[in-house]
Amino acid sequence: MRIFTSALFAGAVSLAAIAAASAQDVPAGYPADYASTIEAAKGEGKVVIYTSTDIAQAQALLDAFTKKYGIPIEYNDLGTNGAYNRAISEAAAGQVGADIVWSSGMDLQMTLAADGYVEEYESPEKANLPEWADYENMLYATTVEPIGMIYNTSALPKDKVPTTHADLAKFLEGDAALKGKVATFDPEKSGTGFLHHTHDVVADADGFWTLAKAMGGAGVRTYSSSGSMRETVVSGENVLAYNIIGSYALDWVKSTPNLGVGFFTDYTAAFSRVAGITKDAPHPEAAKLFVDFMLSKEGQDALASGGLPSVREDVTAGLNVKTLNDTVGGALKPIALDDTLLEFMKPEKRVGFFKEWQAAVAR
Numbered sequence: 001m002r003i004f005t006s007a008l009f010a011g012a013v014s015l016a017a018i019a020a021a022s023a024q025d026v027p028a029g030y031p032a033d034y035a036s037t038i039e040a041a042k043g044e045g046k047v048v049i050y051t052s053t054d055i056a057q058a059q060a061l062l063d064a065f066t067k068k069y070g071i072p073i074e075y076n077d078l079g080t081n082g083a084y085n086r087a088i089s090e091a092a093a094g095q096v097g098a099d100i101v102w103s104s105g106m107d108l109q110m111t112l113a114a115d116g117y118v119e120e121y122e123s124p125e126k127a128n129l130p131e132w133a134d135y136e137n138m139l140y141a142t143t144v145e146p147i148g149m150i151y152n153t154s155a156l157p158k159d160k161v162p163t164t165h166a167d168l169a170k171f172l173e174g175d176a177a178l179k180g181k182v183a184t185f186d187p188e189k190s191g192t193g194f195l196h197h198t199h200d201v202v203a204d205a206d207g208f209w210t211l212a213k214a215m216g217g218a219g220v221r222t223y224s225s226s227g228s229m230r231e232t233v234v235s236g237e238n239v240l241a242y243n244i245i246g247s248y249a250l251d252w253v254k255s256t257p258n259l260g261v262g263f264f265t266d267y268t269a270a271f272s273r274v275a276g277i278t279k280d281a282p283h284p285e286a287a288k289l290f291v292d293f294m295l296s297k298e299g300q301d302a303l304a305s306g307g308l309p310s311v312r313e314d315v316t317a318g319l320n321v322k323t324l325n326d327t328v329g330g331a332l333k334p335i336a337l338d339d340t341l342l343e344f345m346k347p348e349k350r351v352g353f354f355k356e357w358q359a360a361v362a363r
C-alpha cells in the first residue's frame with residue numbers, strides 16, 4: 001500500500017475571500033449554486049481516495065486539482081482487491097475512511113454500487129460522457145484503456161504477431177518454442193485479470209476457452225500485474241504476455257526498444273478506471289468536487305497527459321476515446337458500466353470460472 005498526501009496551501013484566508021474565490025472557480029455551464037459546493041469542499045479540508053491507479057499515472061490529475069482548489073488529497077494505492085475489501089470492511093465497522101473509490105476493477109465497483117456502498121451523485125459533467133460511461137449516477141468511467149498483448153521484438157518479429165484471438169490460439173498451438181514463455185494475468189490474484197478474462201468469456205466464450213487451453217498447452221505463466229509481465233518479456237524470460245493493460249504498454253514501448261505492443265482486429269476490449277463516492281463519505285462535498293474535476297476537460301487532459309486515455313472526445317493532451325480507436329486499429333469495444341459486469345461476481349459463476357480456468361491451463 002502506498003499513501004500520498006498532496007501539499008497543503010499555506011496561509012489563512014478569510015471566509016469572504018474563500019467565497020469570492022469559489023464563485024470564480026465555478027466552471028462554465030455548472031449550476032449557479034455550485035459555488036457553495038466548492039466552498040463546503042474547501043471547508044472539509046481534504047479528500048481521501050482508495051485506488052488501484054499508480055501514483056505516476058495520477059500525479060498530473062492530483063496536482064491540477066490541488067493547484068486549482070487548494071484541497072489536499074490523501075491517495076491510497078491499495079490495488080483493485082485491496083480498495084474493494086477495505087471499503088466494505090470499513091463500512092461494516094461504521095468507520096468509512098474513503099470519500100472516493102477509484103478502481104480499474106469495474107466488476108468490483110459495480111458490486112459496491114449494487115450492494116449499497118456508493119452514493120448517488122449526478123455530475124454536471126455527465127452530458128460530456130459516452131452513455132456507457134455512467135451507471136445510474138453512482139459510477140463514472142474516467143478512462144478508456146485497451147486490453148492487448150506485449151511481445152519481445154527480438155524473439156517475435158512484428159509480422160509474425162497474431163492479430164485475432166483465434167490466430168493467437170493457433171499460434172500458441174503450433175510453435176513448440178513458446179513452451180514456458182507465455183504470460184497472462186492470474187485471475188485469482190488480480191481483480192484486473194479476472195475482469196479481462198471474464199469479459200473475454202462474455203465476448204466469445206468458445207474462443208476464450210480455446211485460447212485458454214492453448215495457453216495451458218504452451219505452459220502459460222500467470223502474474224498479478226502488467227508491470228511484472230513487462231519485466232519478463234523485456235528480459236526474454238517470456239516471449240509474449242496476453243490481456244495486459246494496453247495504456248501502460250503504449251507508454252512502455254516508447255522507451256523500450258525490444259518491446260512491442262499488439263491489439264486485435266476482431267475486437268479490442270477496453271476497460272475503465274471507475275470512480276464512485278462512498279456512502280457516508282467523511283468529506284462528501286470534496287468528493288463531489290473531485291469527481292467533477294476528474295470528469296471535466298481540465299481533469300481529463302491531466303489524466304491523458306499521464307498516459308490514461310480520456311473518455312471524452314475533446315481532450316487533446318493525450319489519447320481520447322476517438323483517437324485511441326484509431327491507434328488500436330479501429331476495433332475498440334469499451335466495456336460498458338452496466339449489470340453485465342455483475343454476472344461473474346455471483347458466487348456460483350465465479351467458482352465455475354475458476355474451475356474451468358484451472359482445468360484449461362493445467363499442464
